[in-house]
Amino acid sequence: MPVIITKKFRFESAHHLPGFPEGHKCRRLHGHSFRLEVNVEGEIDPETGVVMDFGIIKSKVKPFVDQLDHEYLNQLGEIHSEELLKNPTSENLCKWFFEKLKPLIPGLHSIVIHETCTSRCVITQ
Ligand SMILES: [Zn+2]
Numbered sequence: 001m002p003v004i005i006t007k008k009f010r011f012e013s014a015h016h017l018p019g020f021p022e023g024h025k026c027r028r029l030h031g032h033s034f035r036l037e038v039n040v041e042g043e044i045d046p047e048t049g050v051v052m053d054f055g056i057i058k059s060k061v062k063p064f065v066d067q068l069d070h071e072y073l074n075q076l077g078e079i080h081s082e083e084l085l086k087n088p089t090s091e092n093l094c095k096w097f098f099e100k101l102k103p104l105i106p107g108l109h110s111i112v113i114h115e116t117c118t119s120r121c122v123i124t125q
Contacts, residue, residue, distance in 0.1 A: 012033050
């Protein structure tokens with residue numbers, strides 16, 4: 001029976017959302033304490049009793065979290081030609097993490113980005 005395990009991360013970043021209409025508050029430069037959840041699905045290994053060592057998930061995800069932490073995301077997108085970061089909505093951040101992590105984490109089930117306490121985005125394969 002497959003189960004889903006979750007590892008959580010936090011990062012602080014600034015952004016603005018150029019796709020919003022002129023005068024909309026999201027077009028202004030502002031920041032969020034983003035929360036990231038990485039969900040991995042798999043069978044419980046009968047010998048270890050786990051799906052995957054949480055430390056392995058952390059080692060794969062942390063370098064990408066560190067890339068975004070205390071950065072101006074739109075600027076990162078321009079510097080590194082990363083289209084998803086040029087318009088860093090929660091939706092595009094979800095896609096960015098999913099695309100980066102899919103090849104690195106077998107069984108990656110979904111990515112969740114919480115932009116605020118009441119707003120989040122989920123992407124599954
Ligand atoms: Zn925002």
